[in-house]
Amino acid sequence: xxxxxxxxxxxxxxxxxxxxxxxxxxxxxxxxxxxxxxxxxxxxxxxxxxxxxxxxxxxxxxxxxxxxxxxxxxxxxxxxxxxxxxxxxxxxxxxxxxxxxxxxxxxxxxxxxxxxxxxxxxxxxxxxxxxxxxxxxxxxxxxxxxxxxxxxxxxxxxxxxxxxxxxxxxxxxxxxxxxxxxxxxxxxxxxxxxxxxxxxxxxxxxxxxxxxxxxxxxxxxxxxxxxxxxxxxxxxxxxxxxxxxxxxxxxxxxxxxxxxxxxxxxxxxxxxxxxxxxxxxxxxxxxxxxxxxxxxxxxxxxxxxxxxxxxxxxxxxxxxxxxxxxxxxxxxxxxxxxxxxxxxxxxxxxxxxxxxxxxxxxxxxxxxxxxxxxxxxxxxxxxxxxxxxxxxxxxxxxxxxxxxxxxxxxxxxxxxxxxxxxxxxxxxxxxxxxxxxxxxxxxxxxxxxxxxxxxxxxxxxxxxxx
Numbered sequence: 001x002x003x004x005x006x007x008x009x010x011x012x013x014x015x016x017x018x019x020x021x022x023x024x025x026x027x028x029x030x031x032x033x034x035x036x037x038x039x040x041x042x043x044x045x046x047x048x049x050x051x052x053x054x055x056x057x058x059x060x061x062x063x064x065x066x067x068x069x070x071x072x073x074x075x076x077x078x079x080x081x082x083x084x085x086x087x088x089x090x091x092x093x094x095x096x097x098x099x100x101x102x103x104x105x106x107x108x109x110x111x112x113x114x115x116x117x118x119x120x121x122x123x124x125x126x127x128x129x130x131x132x133x134x135x136x137x138x139x140x141x142x143x144x145x146x147x148x149x150x151x152x153x154x155x156x157x158x159x160x161x162x163x164x165x166x167x168x169x170x171x172x173x174x175x176x177x178x179x180x181x182x183x184x185x186x187x188x189x190x191x192x193x194x195x196x197x198x199x200x201x202x203x204x205x206x207x208x209x210x211x212x213x214x215x216x217x218x219x220x221x222x223x224x225x226x227x228x229x230x231x232x233x234x235x236x237x238x239x240x241x242x243x244x245x246x247x248x249x250x251x252x253x254x255x256x257x258x259x260x261x262x263x264x265x266x267x268x269x270x271x272x273x274x275x276x277x278x279x280x281x282x283x284x285x286x287x288x289x290x291x292x293x294x295x296x297x298x299x300x301x302x303x304x305x306x307x308x309x310x311x312x313x314x315x316x317x318x319x320x321x322x323x324x325x326x327x328x329x330x331x332x333x334x335x336x337x338x339x340x341x342x343x344x345x346x347x348x349x350x351x352x353x354x355x356x357x358x359x360x361x362x363x364x365x366x367x368x369x370x371x372x373x374x375x376x377x378x379x380x381x382x383x384x385x386x387x388x389x390x391x392x393x394x395x396x397x398x399x400x401x402x403x404x405x406x407x408x409x410x411x412x413x414x415x416x417x418x419x420x421x422x423x424x425x426x427x428x429x430x431x432x433x434x435x436x437x438x439x440x441x442x443x444x445x446x447x448x449x450x451x452x453x454x455x456x457x458x459x460x461x462x463x464x465x466x
Contacts, residue, residue: 002050006046008042009042017034017038018034021034110205115182115188116206118179119206123172126168127213130164130217131217133221134156134160135160135225136153137152137153138228138229138232140270143268143271144270145271145272145273146292146293149270149296150299153300157300157307161307164311165311165312169312172314173314173317176207176318177318187201187203188206190319211313211314215334218311218335219335222305222308222334226301226361229300229368230367230371233371234371236269236447237371237375237446237447238253238267239253239254241445241446243445245438246385246386246438247438247439247440247443249443249444249445251267251445268444269446269447269449271293272448273287273288273379273448274451274455275386276454277393282390283390283393284383284386284389284390284455286379286383286450290376290379290380293372293375294369297368297372298365302337302365305361308335309331310331311331311334312330312331313330313331316329335360336358337365338359338361338362342356375448378446378448382443382445382450389439392459392462435459435460436456436460439456441453
């Protein structure tokens with residue numbers, strides 16, 4: 001931008017600029033140096049003068065500035081300044097006076113009574129408090145049995161369902177009743193007995209708004225807690241499990257957290273389970289069937305959803321005098337698990353109403369099911385490691401002694417000496433020690449801590465009994 005032969009702001013203009021920039025005592029204290037502001041105004045002044053000079057010269061001497069075939073774009077037409085500093089109404093649209101506008105507002109709005117505003121404020125406060133409740137117990141300091149896990153989840157679920165179905169709805173009903181008890185006849189008459197009058201009244205609109213607030217709280221609360229439930233379970237499950245032997249297991253995690261010092265936080269298994277001998281036959285099994293872990297996790301998922309589906313609507317509790325021949329209770333709308341897999345429309349962004357709104361519940365359930373089935377697979381693989389130890393279960397001390405006696409009878413010339421018996425005893429004592437060394441008392445496999453103390457005692461006992 002050429003600035004030659006252009007005058008800067010004169011001293012009088014600078015004084016006016018200073019006076020306007022420091023026209024209050026607060027500005028006088030906060031603004032010390034006006035040099036940057038003066039330079040910025042100077043630049044704007046130069047640009048404006050350059051534009052005026054260019055436009056004037058272009059109109060009079062076009063060919064001197066630009067080639068013959070080049071034309072600048074036409075100037076934008078400036079909009080006419082409005083006669084008044086108000087919003088211009090559309091043409092042919094009749095304006096209304098303030099009285100008519102206020103009447104329309106009062107007819108269509110709920111916010112015309114102080115009681116309504118107070119009630120909505122208290123309802124919102126109760127909803128915000130409820131939204132922070134936890135549906136599940138997700139804080140574990142050590143491994144738990146599946147029975148204890150189920151008990152903890154049932155306790156947490158019962159507590160939150162009692163709050164939702166009894167305390168929360170009771171407090172909301174009390175808030176509405178206390179605020180509207182002195183309203184009397186009119187838009188918000190709680191003692192209305194005519195169904196038609198109630199349908200056209202504002203109390204129904206108010207209760208509809210309250211119901212939608214309740215449904216929004218339950219939806220937000222359910223999503224938050226169910227995704228947290230999934231994340232909590234997923235945090236304990238490794239990405240892969242490699243079983244090399246009975247006491248050598250590699251659990252690989254991809255979500256390892258670290259201490260402030262940088263040292264990784266050691267993962268502990270979520271569930272405890274015992275590896276035992278079957279009471280019916282000589283084989284190994286777990287004290288809890290692996291499939292039971294999957295079923296319990298999913299049962300907690302579904303049971304809680306069924307519980308929140310029984311939150312009653314407030315209309316039945318508040319309008320006790322309204323004619324209701326069926327005396328039928330209604331419930332608010334809450335997330336439910338679809339019976340069948342929801343179908344996703346290929347253009348979901350355009351046809352959202354076609355896609356089931358509870359699809360997220362189905363998807364999360366299936367992901368959790370797949371996750372748990374993957375988590376229990378290493379239990380079956382680990383059980384295969386113990387197949388070589390099944391021959392120990394076949395040891396029978398009585399049969400063993402009988403075999404030795406038969407050998408001695410068949411070979412009377414070669415009776416068993418004390419030294420031979422001592423070697424036989426030492427052989428089995430050595431095998432017993434090797435057994436104890438090869439099987440750990442406790443091992444971490446996937447998200448399970450497998451306890452083998454009783455099994456080791458049984459197997460070692462077979463050698464000891466010999």
